[in-house]
Amino acid sequence: MPPLTRTLGPAFKINETDKTRAMLDRISITEELIGQIPDVHSFYQIFDPRVEDALAFGLNGFTVATRYTLQFSAxxxxxxxxxxxxxxxxxxxxxxxxxxxxxxxxxxxxxxxxxxxxxxxxxxxxxxxxxxxxxxxxxxxxxxxxxxxxxxxxxxxxxxxxxxxxxxxxxxxxxxxxxxxxxxxxxxxxxxxxxxxxxxxLTFDFDGIPNASTFRFLSGFKPVLKPRIVIERHSPVWSMAKAGRRLIRPRKSDWFVSTV
Missing domain, CATH: 3.40.630.30 (Gcn5-related N-acetyltransferase (GNAT))
Structure with missing residues (x-):
């Protein structure tokens, strides 16, 4: 994700009259996009909270996880x-x-x-x-x-x-x-x-929870917790390098995963 880019990922405008057909269309289109991703050691994207599924990525070797943001609805x-x-x-x-x-x-x-x-x-x-x-x-x-x-x-x-x-x-x-x-x-x-x-x-979005101290500050406003889907895929070399870095520089106890 480029610096200061809050979310990425494919967004679809598909006829939802037939929900099963729409889901299959999303999977088919997403698989075509996945086929165009360059061969990289690490791929990571956060989806907007309105994107509620990443099935095609999960079916194609990506790890699908959840991060969070805080919002007030309009x-x-x-x-x-x-x-x-x-x-x-x-x-x-x-x-x-x-x-x-x-x-x-x-x-x-x-x-x-x-x-x-x-x-x-x-x-x-x-x-x-x-x-x-x-x-x-x-x-x-x-x-x-x-x-x-x-x-x-x-x-x-x-x-x-x-x-x-x-x-x-x-x-x-x-x-x-x-x-x-x-x-x-x-x-x-x-x-x-x-x-x-x-x-x-407009909805007001605090755009993620970078660490525990920020969460404590923002929670005073009593917003609603909203999940954001994260997809990632890493090569064995990248995973080993990241694990080695964590041994050298342990994560502080009050940190969340980056761009939570």
Whole structure:
């Protein structure tokens, strides 16, 4: 999967009048696509939650597994969602709103802020700085997303998020904050993004659960857990290399599998 690509995989628009015929058509088309996959050591894709079967891949030597994301459906009212928040999350948002002001950001401002926060933590951009900047520029320019920033009382930018959307859902893609940002700054931004999604009548998708600490943070919003199908196929050489890497660098106990 390319960097910052949330889901991939074949999507079908087939006449569903005869469900058995439709299933056989999907399998047949998917098998033709599988036959065109290059000979690689590792193949991995996450499907959108609306894709509910990967039978053709399972029948053709792929491992089919499940990862998860968190969502709010578009039929929920803002008032209902607010009342449903965990009281600690609700209080964090209320308190944060007293300390930060939310404003839209330009891509250059967001990208600079994101990179500066990584540098302050002696980290590099795992997505690739140029790739991420091009993506952010593109979704803002094309009206397929937006950037929000939280500014403190001095006017300094202390937190930011990036949200993309299509005609079905809004996706929480990126976030960053300074070390000294108010603890509720990101929560304030996320809540505003949720409100925006509900006004657009879109599902709000947190786009995966990267680790246990993120899950604990997001669970305070009390979204619904949604499964996402994952397909993968690895060569023996790749599997041995991965197993060796795990022996050298054991996974931390609070990590989930990547892109859960």
């Amino acid at each position: 039929d929920r009212s803002i008032e209902e969602l607010w009342k449903g928040l965990h009281y600690k999350t609700r209080n964090m948002i209320r308190t944060g709103q007293k300390f930060v002001t939310v404003k839209p950001l330009e891509p250059a401002q967001f990208n600079r802020f994101y990179e500066n926060n990584l540098e302050a933590r002696s980290r590099s951009n795992v997505y690739g700085s140029s790739v991420m900047q091009r993506l952010v520029d593109a979704f803002v320019e094309r009206g397929a997303g937006y950037l929000l920033g939280a500014f403190d009382a001095t006017g300094a930018l202390v937190a930011a998020i990036g949200v993309t959307f299509d005609n079905h859902a809004a996706y929480y893609m990126l976030s960053s904050r300074t070390r000294d940002a108010h603890g509720g700054a990101i929560s304030v931004l996320v809540w505003q993004a949720i409100e925006d999604a509900m006004k657009r009548q």
